[in-house]
Amino acid sequence: MNIRKSEEMYQVACGLMPGGVNSPVRAFGSVGRNPLFIDHGKGSHIYDVDGNDYIDYVCSWGPGILGHAHPEVVEAVVRACYDGLTFGAPTGKETRLAQLVQECIPSMEMMRMVNSGTEATMSAIRAARGFTGRDKIIKFKGCYHGHSDGLLVQAGSAALTQSVPDSGGVPASYAQQTLVALYNDKDSVRELFDNNKDQIAAIIVEPVAANMGVVLPEDDFLPFLREITEENGAILIFDEVITGFRLGIGGAQEWFGVKPDMTTLGKIVGGGMPMAVYGGRKDIMEKVAPLGKVYQAGTLSGNPIATTAGIKTIELLKAQPDLYTRIEANTDKLAEAFRARAEKYGLDLHINKIGSLMSAFFTDQDVKDYAGAVSADTEAYAEYFGYMLENGIYVAPSQFEAMFVSGAHSDEDIKKTIQVLTD
Ligand SMILES: Cc1ncc(COP(=O)(O)O)c(C=O)c1O
Structure with a gap:
């Protein structure tokens, strides 16, 4: 994955803004990487300045329920x-x-x-x-x-x-x-x-x-x-x-x-x-x-x-009253794929899901509260994040953020994501 331009832009930004960013989680600190600089987005995809294409499950941390540039x-x-x-x-x-x-x-x-x-x-x-x-x-x-x-x-x-x-x-x-x-x-x-x-x-x-x-x-x-x-x-x-x-x-x-x-x-x-x-x-x-x-x-x-x-x-x-039903059904499919991955690789994984909001916690505990959430293995999350990114899927760069599914995610996007998750 070529991210040369992102790296160059990040170095310049670091001299001008704390951590090179305007909101801390964007710095990718908790997944041990440098941030990608985004050039543009269309529908369910975002494209970084090096031309890499990602299916986006961050959706600007929630607003993008209709996808980018509707x-x-x-x-x-x-x-x-x-x-x-x-x-x-x-x-x-x-x-x-x-x-x-x-x-x-x-x-x-x-x-x-x-x-x-x-x-x-x-x-x-x-x-x-x-x-x-x-x-x-x-x-x-x-x-x-x-x-x-x-x-x-x-x-x-x-x-x-x-x-x-x-x-x-x-x-x-x-x-x-x-x-x-x-x-x-x-x-x-x-x-x-x-x-x-x-x-x-x-x-x-x-x-x-x-x-x-x-x-x-x-x-x-x-x-x-x-x-x-x-x-x-x-x-x-x-x-x-x-x-x-x-x-x-x-x-x-x-x-x-x-x-x-x-x-x-x-x-x-x-x-x-x-x-x-x-x-x-x-x-x-x-x-x-x-x-x-x-x-x-x-x-x-x-x-x-x-x-x-x-x-x-x-x-x-x-x-579009059916939009919520559709994105919830897609989120269910992704949850299933996470479970399949956990089974295949013997991972400790707990999925919390409601509507089109979901988190995969890398823990063997039920996550019902703060203590359960922080029992998650953040290193395992960082590894998963890197794997997804390198396979063209942009998920939250932190264990403690939600995954957002939007109305713009197509059957093809969901299929590709499931394939990456279960490979
Ligand atoms: C539940 C909740 N309340 C408030 C805020 C703060 O919103 P903003 O980032 O627009 O200031 C956020 C941000 O993520 C949030 O998730």
């Missing part, structure tokens, strides 16, 4: 560009996107658009604090909600791979407001409520954890979170930045039938552009400025180009 999304975006890139004033496109989001996720009675998942979760927590008048929040070990100070406590994703669960530069006093419970462990949540009576503003949770690899909630876990927050006057925030429009048009809350007070969306809602949304109960969102005293703003928030990409993407998803 012609209708691109056309809509290009047309929107000619009308102006940003005005800092309201447009009808924001209202149209909000209506679409609300149709799909009715619990989002009122919402605000922002530019990243980080902003969405940070702002949702501020609104929950403003509404309840309380300071503390509960998050779960191994869940990732972006990089705002108070949420970089036992975070997942790249922070997990790099063994720096508490980031440098985060004042200890901020972190103290964040209580950490264990995913799928109800007692750990009960204990925090018992020890912090009337002080907890909110629980924030990934309804399906997807930043310690994919870890599914046990049957009664999300209903339990709903109950305990109600009992204690705390706000339940579902961080659906990954699961929103991924598990289905109504996200995880529709899949599991549990209605949160607030929801955060990112990734797919922007169709590949910088766009995220937070929202939920009207009485909470009415606390946000200019209606209320919870301040939150953004020069580029709800800008017409990102909203156009989001609108077109959601319209296309709504118009």
Whole structure:
């Protein structure tokens, strides 16, 4: 595999950006390689600057549910560009996107658009604090909600791979407001409520954890979170930045039938552009400025180009109800191929899967929580990653990220991937 140009570009980038990248996981650090520089993408494939062609199962970490450069999304975006890139004033496109989001996720009675998942979760927590008048929040070990100070406590994703669960530069006093419970462990949540009576503003949770690899909630876990927050006057925030429009048009809350007070969306809602949304109960969102005293703003928030990409993407998803069934069936086929590989080579492998989200953990344990996830053999994962890459298949460069299947993956792509997995 010739990656000479990628290597050259990486050396230059390293002098200009920390680790040569603009987001840590892209550096390939946990798989012991240097990153590939991508030239372009089309449908289910990406092409690096050396001309290598890969079937892409990263899909930009989730947004690419329709594949790269979907012609209708691109056309809509290009047309929107000619009308102006940003005005800092309201447009009808924001209202149209909000209506679409609300149709799909009715619990989002009122919402605000922002530019990243980080902003969405940070702002949702501020609104929950403003509404309840309380300071503390509960998050779960191994869940990732972006990089705002108070949420970089036992975070997942790249922070997990790099063994720096508490980031440098985060004042200890901020972190103290964040209580950490264990995913799928109800007692750990009960204990925090018992020890912090009337002080907890909110629980924030990934309804399906997807930043310690994919870890599914046990049957009664999300209903339990709903109950305990109600009992204690705390706000339940579902961080659906990954699961929103991924598990289905109504996200995880529709899949599991549990209605949160607030929801955060990112990734797919922007169709590949910088766009995220937070929202939920009207009485909470009415606390946000200019209606209320919870301040939150953004020069580029709800800008017409990102909203156009989001609108077109959601319209296309709504118009193809069979898409979710198809990508789930393809993900099932890939899961089977992983199992066949494990059997053939006597590998310790555990597959966690829901909808089109999947992780193959290199461990002999069931992975139901953070401890199970980190029992995985990251060296075995790095070996698997290299093997897939050299055979034209681009999977996440970390054991603790999900594999994303998109509507653009063709039968041929799936067949080739299965062949590589089972060879
Ligand atoms: C569940 C979840 N929440 C929040 C975020 C942060 O989103 P962003 O990277 O757009 O800031 C991510 C990013 O991967 C995420 O997976």
